Amino acid sequence: MMWHMFKFDDTYSNSRITDLYTQEEERTVQINAPRLGFEYINLRGVTINPEALGVIPVAKAHAFNITSFELNQNKLSVAAKQPNSPQVQAYLKELENQHYELTVYICSTASLTYAWSRYTDITDSTAEKKGVFQISTEDISRLMNAIKKKEDVTEILRGISSINNTRRVSETLELIFAGALALGASDIHIEPEESVIRLRYRFDGVLHDITDIESYIYGRLMSRLKLLSGMVLNTKAEAQDGRFTFDIESRQVEVRSSVIPGATAESIVMRLLDPSLSTFSMDRIQLNPYIEKVMHQELKKPNGLIITTGPTGSGKTTALYAFLREVHSEGVKIITIENPVEYKIEGIVQTQIGDDYTFANGLRAILRQDPDIIMIGEIRDREVAETAIHAAQTGHLVFSTLHTNSAVAGFARLIDLGIDPRVMGTSINIIIGQRLVRLLCADCKTAYQATSDEKQLITHVMEGHPHPIAVSDPLTIYKSTGCKKCGGTGYRGRIGIFEGVVMDDAVEEAVLRDPREHIIATAAKPQGIPTMIEDGIEKVVKGLTSLQELERVIELPYLAIKKPLAITPTQPLAGEEADELDFFSHVV
Numbered sequence: 001m002m003w004h005m006f007k008f009d010d011t012y013s014n015s016r017i018t019d020l021y022t023q024e025e026e027r028t029v030q031i032n033a034p035r036l037g038f039e040y041i042n043l044r045g046v047t048i049n050p051e052a053l054g055v056i057p058v059a060k061a062h063a064f065n066i067t068s069f070e071l072n073q074n075k076l077s078v079a080a081k082q083p084n085s086p087q088v089q090a091y092l093k094e095l096e097n098q099h100y101e102l103t104v105y106i107c108s109t110a111s112l113t114y115a116w117s118r119y120t121d122i123t124d125s126t127a128e129k130k131g132v133f134q135i136s137t138e139d140i141s142r143l144m145n146a147i148k149k150k151e152d153v154t155e156i157l158r159g160i161s162s163i164n165n166t167r168r169v170s171e172t173l174e175l176i177f178a179g180a181l182a183l184g185a186s187d188i189h190i191e192p193e194e195s196v197i198r199l200r201y202r203f204d205g206v207l208h209d210i211t212d213i214e215s216y217i218y219g220r221l222m223s224r225l226k227l228l229s230g231m232v233l234n235t236k237a238e239a240q241d242g243r244f245t246f247d248i249e250s251r252q253v254e255v256r257s258s259v260i261p262g263a264t265a266e267s268i269v270m271r272l273l274d275p276s277l278s279t280f281s282m283d284r285i286q287l288n289p290y291i292e293k294v295m296h297q298e299l300k301k302p303n304g305l306i307i308t309t310g311p312t313g314s315g316k317t318t319a320l321y322a323f324l325r326e327v328h329s330e331g332v333k334i335i336t337i338e339n340p341v342e343y344k345i346e347g348i349v350q351t352q353i354g355d356d357y358t359f360a361n362g363l364r365a366i367l368r369q370d371p372d373i374i375m376i377g378e379i380r381d382r383e384v385a386e387t388a389i390h391a392a393q394t395g396h397l398v399f400s401t402l403h404t405n406s407a408v409a410g411f412a413r414l415i416d417l418g419i420d421p422r423v424m425g426t427s428i429n430i431i432i433g434q435r436l437v438r439l440l441c442a443d444c445k446t447a448y449q450a451t452s453d454e455k456q457l458i459t460h461v462m463e464g465h466p467h468p469i470a471v472s473d474p475l476t477i478y479k480s481t482g483c484k485k486c487g488g489t490g491y492r493g494r495i496g497i498f499e500g501v502v503m504d505d506a507v508e509e510a511v512l513r514d515p516r517e518h519i520i521a522t523a524a525k526p527q528g529i530p531t532m533i534e535d536g537i538e539k540v541v542k543g544l545t546s547l548q549e550l551e552r553v554i555e556l557p558y559l560a561i562k563k564p565l566a567i568t569p570t571q572p573l574a575g576e577e578a579d580e581l582d583f584f585s586h587v588v
C-alpha cells in the first residue's frame, strides 16, 4: 500500500561497501559544513518530531533533499544536503513566508533517509495533496472483516498495544476507522480523560463506548489526525475544523473532523460521510427498470406514504435522498426531520431531532409549516407512524424508512406499531426493500461454470422472476479474485438490489385479510416487480456481482431447494413445503 512505499528500514544495510560509503559521505559533509556556512547535524541521533516533519510534504522533501525535524512554536529546524542551492534557498523562503522562523543545518544523505523514514509515522507519499489521505486499504479491509461487534475492536487493540514501534500509531488509526466502517458508525469520538482516552462511535443514532486508548499514543494520534484534516498542529487551545477523504473498497469516505480544547487535552469528533450521497440522483441509485418505472409514477402523486426498508447500511436513506431530489422543484415546500441531518440538500428545509425535538413532536410542528412533502428519517414508534399516516392522508407526500428485512414485512411492522390495517390502503403508496451488493471488479473477475447446486438455485429463482432472463446450460457466472485496482478485494463499487410492493386492491385486500409476508407477496405478484433475490440473481447471471456476495447481504433460498431435492428427492412436495418454497422465494 501507499505508505509502505516509504517504509525504510531503520537498520542500515549490512553491506560493508555501503557502510564505508555512508561513513565517507558523513565525514565529508561534516568537514565541509563550516566552509559552506552551516552547522552540521547527524539526524540519526536525533528524535524526529512528527509535527515538524509534517511541515514539509514528502514530495518537496525528496525534490529538494531537505527535511524538518524540530518545531517549537514557529521555530522550525531544517536540514538539507545542499542548503545553498538556489532551489533549496527558494523553498526556504517559501517556508519563511509561511511564518516559520528557520534554523538551517547541513546533513548527509543518510540523515535525510533516516528522517524521511519517519513519514510513515505521520502520513503517506500522496499526502502533499492537502487533506487527501491514502489510508492502507488492505489493512482496513482486513480489519473490517474481523470486526463483527464492538468488543472485537477492544480485542484487536489489545494486540496492537504490544507493538513497540511507529506502526503502533498507524495500526491504531487504521483500527479506529475500520471499526467505525465495519460497525456502520456515523461519528468517531476520541475523548481524553485523566488517565485514559475514550473511543466512542455513534451508530444507529446512539453513542456507544467502544474502548480505551492508552494515553501513551494519544499525542501522536492527534498529530496524525490533525495533519490529515489539514489543521494547524501547534495550536492546542483553539477549536478547529477540517476534513479529509480516503478510499475504501472502492467507495470514497469523507471525514469531517472537529477538534475542541478540553480540560485535560483536545478531543476530536470525526463524522464519516459518503460524498457520493449528496449528489445522489435517481440515475445514480440504479433502480432496475421495473421498479424505476413504478417509482416515477409514485413520485408524481401529490400525497401518500413512500417507505424504504432495510437494515442499517442498506442504502435506504440514500434512496430517500434521491427521491427527494427528484421531487424537489420550485414551488414545492419540502421539510425533513432527520437523526441527524447528514447531507444538506439545497432548497430543502432540513431539521434534526434533539432533546426536545423528537420525531413525534417535530413532525407535528412541521405539519404547521404547511409543507407539500415531508421526509421522516425513520418510523420507529406508534406516535410517529400515526402522524406519518395522518400526514399522508391529509394531502402530503411523505417519505420515510422502516427497519425491516423486506418490503412485504413493512406492512406487518406498521400493524405491530399500532396502525389500523384499514387505513393503509388509502395512505400507503409503495414500500420498497433494498440491499447494496458489491460489484465484481471488472479487471479481475473470474468466469467459471456454475456448480449444479448453484445452477439449481439460479434456475429456481429465475422461474419466479416476472421478467426472467435466459439461464444457459452450462451456465457461466463470475467470482471475485482480487487485483491492484480493487485493492485485492475483488470488488469495486456497489449497486442496489431492489423490490417493491405497490398498494393496489389485491395488496389492500391481503393486508386486511392476512398480512403475513408470503400472502402479501402472492397478492403483489401480478405487479411484475422482481424481489430483491430475483433482482440479485439477475445481476449474478449478468456478471455484475457474485453469488457469494449476494449471499453475504441476503438469505438465499438454498435450504428450500435442497430439502426436497437432496433429502427426499422422490417425494412429492407436501402442501406446507410447497408453501415454504414459495415463501422463501419472496422473503428474506
Ligand SMILES: [Zn+2]
Pocket: 441, 442, 443, 444, 445, 481, 482, 483, 484, 485, 486, 487, 488, 490, 491
Ligand atoms: Zn480487481
